[in-house]
Amino acid sequence: MPRFAANLSLLYTEHAFLDRFQAAAADGFDSVECLFPYAFEPAEVAQRLQRHGLRQVLFNAPPGDWDAGERGLAALPGREQAFRDGFIHQALPWARALRCPRVHVMAGCMPAGVPRQALEELFLDNLRWAARLAAEEGIELLIEPLNPRDVPGYLLQRQEDAHRLVQALGEPNVKVQMDLYHCQVTEGDLAMKLRQWLPTGRVGHIQFAGVPERHEPDVGELNYPYLFGLIDELGYTGVASAEYRPRAGTSEGLSWLRRWKAGQA
């Protein structure tokens, strides 16, 4: 059975952020992730993890000026220093403090007038630099294709592009974050995509949500019991994280988890 984690930036938003750890543990999760923890102190988040017996499995490196529309800096010309500062002074210390083994590095949205190849080259340079620092601490970096309906203009939209870049980079601690919600919106044919990409060993983390509204996995067009079974069958031993916007209450919407666990017992 995949190890399920709860994304605390999207789940449990009925609670203040620091109280979401307790709520996730009470519902039976043993692992959590979040997007950006930087408004808090690493020690207070580490304390919540410890108090509730949780493992932090992922968070994102600083994405730049989110309110101004930035969605990552790693492929943005002119933002090299900001990316590197954020990685060294925020992402790495946070990963250390939370003993978190993975950091998602967002590429950014394509600026007008810059050829895609130049952006990819810059992305690779920044990733290589960050990957070598992260490797010294046993940390894995992830890159994630995002769908163009939610994040127009994002550099990485398709699984094949993320895998091509990870292969070109050749750093063993850089992998793909395969978000099945984004993948279904952009590409569809999810079972075949899982069969194509999981055996490569380049998928370092999975996330999921219902499509099209990004609610619970049992709401919408996808058949998650089948997909979870396939993920197991393909031998994936990593984490699968619930990254969705609950329709009406997080705990109330966890029947997909209860059903899956009952079926596995």
Ligand SMILES: O=C(O)[C@@H](O)C(=O)CO
């Ligand atoms: O899918 C998402 O939105 C996240 O995993 C993420 O990191 C980008 O915001």
Ligand SMILES: [Mg+2]
């Ligand atoms: Mg995601």
